């Protein structure tokens with residue numbers, strides 16, 4: 001590998017950053033993500049027990065890995081896990097323009113009974129829906145994969161390999177303190193961007209096999225080691241390759257798009273009787289955003305004026 005191809009612009013720890021890379025001679029392309037303060041930011045809005053915080057951290061890394069592949073700046077990526085009889089009832093994460101958010105709804109009592117839950121205990125017969133919304137074309141694409149196996153990463157890998165027929169490797173890792181998490185997504189691109197074949201046989205293309213074997217040597221602690229710049233991690237994995245290109249890097253932050261107006265509109269759609277049941281003694285309906293826990297006090301009187309319904 002020519003080291004001149006690797007620039008030094010990437011910050012040492014790469015916290016809250018997605019870094020793209022390519023192995024042109026192998027038709028492979030990928031992303032590395034490492035989250036730090038962003039995790040604390042998202043998790044501090046909630047009081048999640050460790051297993052819930054961990055799975056949400058993995059999902060946030062996955063959202064960053066997938067979101068960073070969106071071609072349009074205004075596009076959105078949403079991950080939603082729906083479950084049947086799992087401890088977790090709902091897990092949602094989304095990514096838009098480098099901003100990530102997420103939350104989990106779960107049964108605290110069942111988790112207390114099973115403090116070290118498996119993926120199956122968490123999600124039961126669960127599914128992960130991955131939705132790409134393109135901003136300009138307004139195209140929406142959704143793929144749904146079963147949440148099977150040992151990890152979220154496996155489900156994501158299934159999404160690409162089975163639904164998309166793109167050979168892919170996904171790894172997600174969270175450190176024991178829960179303050180740093182990281183992940184890698186690497187994919188094989190069939191030769192010729194246009195009219196490329198999507199054949200099952202591509203999944204064992206010899207070039208991809210080579211890349212996959214190298215990428216599989218990555219260890220969890222390398223993904224979240226703050227002292228290991230992502231650039232050095234790439235070097236470790238692919239130093240014998242002809243060329244490793246560092247592509248654009250995207251800074252990541254916690255972002256919530258909840259607004260007073262949005263919450264007000266939602267409440268306005270309820271009937272007068274339902275609103276009457278929600279209102280407190282001071283005449284406010286308090287609604288909190290499930291993502292960021294921000295509370296929006298909506299004054300019932302304002303709502304009734306605005307909605308113009310005297311009922």
Ligand SMILES: [Zn+2]
Nearest residue numbers: 256258289292
């Ligand atoms: Zn919010």
